Amino acid sequence: MTELNMAKTQKRLAIVLFNLGGPDGPEAVKPFLRNLFRDPAIIGAPTPLRQFLAWMISTLRAKSARANYAKMGGGSPLVPETLKQIEALAPLMAERFPDREIRIWPAMRYWHPLTEDVAQEVAGWQPDETVLLPLYPHFSTTTTGSSLGAWRKAGGPETHTVCCYPVEAGFIEAHAQLIRASWEAAGRPENIRLLFSAHGLPEKVIAAGDPYQWQIEQTASAVAALLPEFSDWQVCYQSRVGPLKWIGPSTDDAVRQAGNDGKAILLTPIAFVSEHIETLVELDEEYGELAQESGVSSYTRVPALGTAPQFIAALANIVAGAMSAPTRLGPPDGQRLCPVACPACPMALKEA
Numbered sequence: 037m038t039e040l041n042m043a044k045t046q047k048r049l050a051i052v053l054f055n056l057g058g059p060d061g062p063e064a065v066k067p068f069l070r071n072l073f074r075d076p077a078i079i080g081a082p083t084p085l086r087q088f089l090a091w092m093i094s095t096l097r098a099k100s101a102r103a104n105y106a107k108m109g110g111g112s113p114l115v116p117e118t119l120k121q122i123e124a125l126a127p128l129m130a131e132r133f134p135d136r137e138i139r140i141w142p143a144m145r146y147w148h149p150l151t152e153d154v155a156q157e158v159a160g161w162q163p164d165e166t167v168l169l170p171l172y173p174h175f176s177t178t179t180t181g182s183s184l185g186a187w188r189k190a191g192g193p194e195t196h197t198v199c200c201y202p203v204e205a206g207f208i209e210a211h212a213q214l215i216r217a218s219w220e221a222a223g224r225p226e227n228i229r230l231l232f233s234a235h236g237l238p239e240k241v242i243a244a245g246d247p248y249q250w251q252i253e254q255t256a257s258a259v260a261a262l263l264p265e266f267s268d269w270q271v272c273y274q275s276r277v278g279p280l281k282w283i284g285p286s287t288d289d290a291v292r293q294a295g296n297d298g299k300a301i302l303l304t305p306i307a308f309v310s311e312h313i314e315t316l317v318e319l320d321e322e323y324g325e326l327a328q329e330s331g332v333s334s335y336t337r338v339p340a341l342g343t344a345p346q347f348i349a350a351l352a353n354i355v356a357g358a359m360s361a362p363t364r365l366g367p368p369d370g371q372r373l374c375p376v377a378c379p380a381c382p383m384a385l386k387e388a
């Protein structure tokens with residue numbers, strides 16, 4: 037068989053990485069925010085009211101959001117950071133599946149490359165198998181659920197879908213290693229409180245059965261178990277938006293409390309896998325300043341996982357695990373993780 041014929045007969049594997057996306061320049065900030073608040077997974081109001089709210093909130097929020105994105109050069113680094121993760125993942129996937137032709141796509145929910153457009157592109161490539169992998173380790177109806185809905189609505193191909201990987205060994209180890217390395221690089225400050233800061237959610241989303249908070253707690257406990265030297269640790273929630281009550285404790289309260297308790301802070305973003313506005317502006321600038329005002333002796337922010345080799349290796353394992361798991365949608369090994377009390381877990385929805 038010639039090389040050309042071999043290439044033609046190779047099975048095609050598409051891997052799609054879901055994430056939220058971010059504006060690619062100042063003029064994209066408002067339409068990006070409008071897309072976000074137009075999503076019924078974010079605002080549960082009926083369509084005409086939701087459209088109005090999306091227009092209103094994006095208009096009111098655009099100026100301050102633009103000022104924050106300006107601190108990062110005008111737009112979000114989320115897509116460039118995702119492309120670096122894809123570049124790191126590609127050789128690992130090629131090594132595992134040498135007989136396949138493999139392509140990896142980023143698919144963003146609220147700005148380009150938009151999930152709907154990527155769904156068309158991937159369908160056009162006619163893959164034999166497609167693995168959908170959220171770059172959200174914790175399942176929420178507001179993130180992975182929303183991306184999956186958009187993908188399916190656009191007719192995107194789907195063979196295996198990862199719902200979440202909150203306690204995947206490599207993911208947990210990557211966090212532990214980065215936390216320890218950051219503490220060492222900061223000169224090993226004493227009397228540390230380790231804060232696991234996750235993006236928050238409105239309480240009503242959790243009350244409706246979303247497993248996100250439960251999964252965040254599982255991740256934090258698993259990482260803390262590998263770091264017995266940091267026995268004082270706490271989960272907290274950042275990035276609150278809007279008038280609803282969000283889950284707590286909030287990261288700003290946790291920072292103030294650490295100041296009151298005379299603690300140094302080692303803060304790690306536990307729900308984000310790359311750097312963007314919520315880490316570079318909110319954690320570094322806003323909470324960095326708050327820590328200083330609160331008398332915190334030392335504030336060290338652990339970097340997001342990015343292309344940390346253990347994390348990228350974990351992603352490769354997750355994809356391979358999903359491909360050999362018995363179910364189409366679920367954690368990589370196909371076994372349900374979340375308790376029955378989380379009815380919005382996609383595995384629970386499937387069982388019902």
Ligand SMILES: C=CC1=C(C)c2cc3[nH]c(cc4nc(cc5[nH]c(cc1n2)c(C)c5CCC(=O)O)C(CCC(=O)O)=C4C)c(C)c3C=C
Binds near residue numbers: 056058176277307312
């Ligand atoms: C990690 C998981 C995330 C959850 C859960 C989540 C829920 C959620 N987010 C908003 C509103 C906003 N989020 C914004 C940015 C943003 N959010 C996530 C992740 C989660 N969001 C990421 C990765 C980012 C960064 C995007 C980027 O710019 O690179 C923003 C925009 C920034 C701002 O104006 O503050 C908003 C708005 C809600 C309402 C929500 C749950 C209901």
Ligand SMILES: [Fe+2]
Binds near residue numbers: 235275
């Ligand atoms: Fe968000």
Ligand SMILES: [Fe+2]
Binds near residue numbers: 247372381382
């Ligand atoms: Fe689940």
